[in-house]
Amino acid sequence: xxxxxxxxxxxxxxxxxxxxxxxxxxxxxxxxxxxxxxxxxxxxxxxxxxxxxxxxxxxxxxxxxxxxxxxxxxxxxxxxxxxxxxxxxxxxxxxxxxxxxxxxxxxxxxxxxxxxxxxxxxxxxxxxxxxxxxxxxxxxxxxxxxxxxxxxxxxxxxxxxxxxxxxxxxxxxxxxxxxxxxxxxxxxxxxxxxxxxxxxxxxxxxx
Numbered sequence: 001x002x003x004x005x006x007x008x009x010x011x012x013x014x015x016x017x018x019x020x021x022x023x024x025x026x027x028x029x030x031x032x033x034x035x036x037x038x039x040x041x042x043x044x045x046x047x048x049x050x051x052x053x054x055x056x057x058x059x060x061x062x063x064x065x066x067x068x069x070x071x072x073x074x075x076x077x078x079x080x081x082x083x084x085x086x087x088x089x090x091x092x093x094x095x096x097x098x099x100x101x102x103x104x105x106x107x108x109x110x111x112x113x114x115x116x117x118x119x120x121x122x123x124x125x126x127x128x129x130x131x132x133x134x135x136x137x138x139x140x141x142x143x144x145x146x147x148x149x150x151x152x153x154x155x156x157x158x159x160x161x162x163x164x165x166x167x168x169x170x171x172x173x174x175x176x177x178x179x180x181x182x183x184x185x186x187x188x189x190x191x192x193x194x195x196x197x198x199x200x201x202x203x204x205x206x207x
Contacts, residue, residue, distance in 0.1 A: 088195055089172050091165035093158060094140070101143065101158050103172055105187055105194075108145065110156050122156060124149070129177040132202075134170040141166025145173065168199075175202025 086105055092098040097113040108129065112120040124147050131146040141163045146155040161169070175198035179186050184201075186194050 086191055088191065088198070089168055091161055091169060093160040094162070095160055099158055099160075101161075101169060103169065103176070108173055110145075110158060124156070126173075126176050127180050129173060129180075132170050132174040132177065134166050136163045136166050139163055143169055171199045171202040171204070173202065175199060178202060 088103045088105065090100065090102040092100045097115060099113060100109075100111040102109045102111070107126060108124045110122045110124075112122070114120070124145065128148045129145060130148050133144045133146075135142045135144075139162070141161050142157060142159040143161060143166050144155050144157050172195065176186075178184075178201050179198065186197055189197060
């Protein structure tokens with residue numbers, strides 16, 4: 001009977017006195033209590049994790065007026081940059097390594113090809129074009145563009161263009177230079193309308 005009493009673990013705090021238990025029995029008693037607490041805590045955590053957490057959608061988050069304005073400015077800048085590269089007219093020379101001249105909404109680009117591995121690229125802002133002259137024959141023509149920006153030369157020549165291309169380039173470049181120097185803004189016109197306007201501005205009576 002004495003051994004049975006020592007091996008029994010009380011079921012309630014009021015049953016028995018701690019001094020009547022062996023160290024092993026006290027350890028087992030505390031282990032049971034910690035196990036019960038841990039089981040309850042795990043159950044609460046599992047319940048919490050299984051709950052659906054609703055986060056506000058980013059689409060419905062209000063944007064400040066300043067943020068909207070900054071985003072609009074960025075979009076406008078992107079459109080202007082893309083539009084500035086729109087080609088108005090371009091032509092190549094008749095040669096083994098053809099030169100090329102390209103006119104877009106902001107500049108004139110002259111590409112000089114000397115070989116497969118050697119190419120010079122010159123870009124002239126429309127505002128810097130001072131004068132454009134063309135020399136044409138029955139089939140071919142050449143173009144000379146004078147610029148206010150002087151490096152090693154004050155003008156650039158492009159030879160062996162088709163006559164039609166030389167005349168068209170002269171009219172477009174000259175018309176654009178006249179528009180810029182006269183303060184006439186044509187940059188926002190649609191491409192076809194802009195070309196027609198520049199062609200009329202740069203038209204020569206004898207060409």
